[in-house]
Amino acid sequence: MEIYKGEKKRICLEKYSIAHLFSFPVEEFIEVHEYRRDEWIIQEGMRPDFLFYVIEGKAKIYVTHQNGKVSLINFINANEYIGEMELLNDVYYTKGIQASTKTVCFALPFHCYRTQLLEDAKFLRELTRFLSGKATFMAAKYSQSLAFPLENRLADFILQTADEGVYKEKHVTVCDYLGVSYRHLLHVLTQFCEKGYLQKEGRNYQIKQYGSLKELAGVLKNK
Amino acid sequence: MEIYKGEKKRICLEKYSIAHLFSFPVEEFIEVHEYRRDEWIIQEGMRPDFLFYVIEGKAKIYVTHQNGKVSLINFINANEYIGEMELLNDVYYTKGIQASTKTVCFALPFHCYRTQLLEDAKFLRELTRFLSGKATFMAAKYSQSLAFPLENRLADFILQTADEGVYKEKHVTVCDYLGVSYRHLLHVLTQFCEKGYLQKEGRNYQIKQYGSLKELAGVLKNK
DNA sequence: AAAATAATATGAGATATCTCATATTTTGAG
């Protein structure tokens, strides 16, 4: 982890101004942190000291269960918060947050800003929207995971993550995210290839039948 | 649905004052609604006109999937909000909310209060806490549902809902809540009886071995 | 470059969970 100082920090604060998110100045004690790919921004079970706001990059929220299974609960993208749960709740089991690409965040020390943040309607309004989205998203994922087999959820995931018609996510990550075993994921991917929806190219998969995948993914959505 | 008027309304407003939740007076346009058991407070897919605050009773959040499966996403208890998603988000698929007992709510018309509410730090702070809890809870349920078989989740549910050592939830409701088929739920309940954890009494189940159930439920929690 | 580690790959048997069919009992509406 690198903490930006001097010129580098100044430029960053200027480029990604977040003044509009608060009704008071937060510049004074803000820090700018850069995390390398795979670095842990927050260790599971350890309370952070900062409220983070992601300005560049992408991270993953992980939780480890007692039976050793790991769940990738969700991704965090630019313009989203990290550590807001700990800001709001004194009792909270902290999830692990891992950078999945180089990730740059603003870090607001709790001890400087906690009180002010919790009284700032502008900040709270945005946070409320963010959290309502998070709650809604998790509720959707939850109910979908119970109502539909992997086939449907995977089709949806492929369509969402494919880049120019090519799906190239790491199997291991996807297993944690969709909550299925490695073996089963590979099995369903193979089926997709046999049915002609995908075509394997080295370790990537080329989408061949958008229509079929869209149909599978479509049943997840409530119109 | 009954709307309280006159004396009945006044008494209710007095008994369950919610003035402390807002920094401005909300009494003027507030309504008090009472819903009978099984009545729909909000119809799935229909935007409500009110922000509700439950003061008595218990309700259920349902969503219907395209394949006909129904998920009971969560329960709502006294001192919780309903309709907050619609208050915050212009685009939102409204879930169905059904009273599971007689339920009394305060109903704040969006058109009167929306603007004020979204600028009220006191209200927003509490709502933020509520939503963070909701998001956390859904994330936990989600990851647990993928990481553990019904056996564990059911043990947890039984311990949470048992009343004086007796479990007596409706199977149908539990299926929707835990996201499993009726057949399978009955199967696991039978196993619990065979193992001596529970003992069937008519249509209820008496808990016989707390320890065993606690052990099964315990692995869900991250310490 | 060698060694260690992570990711991919595949087979085979086990288990959790689902679907469908059908019967009985309980509950709510008229």
Add this chain to the structure above:
DNA sequence: CTCAAAATATGAGATATCTCATATTATTTT
């Protein structure tokens, strides 16, 4: 009180998904 609907109950076969074992191929570290 009666009938229809809802809830409970159970069997049997199908399928989704898991576990474990083992190989091969990349990637990272030394």
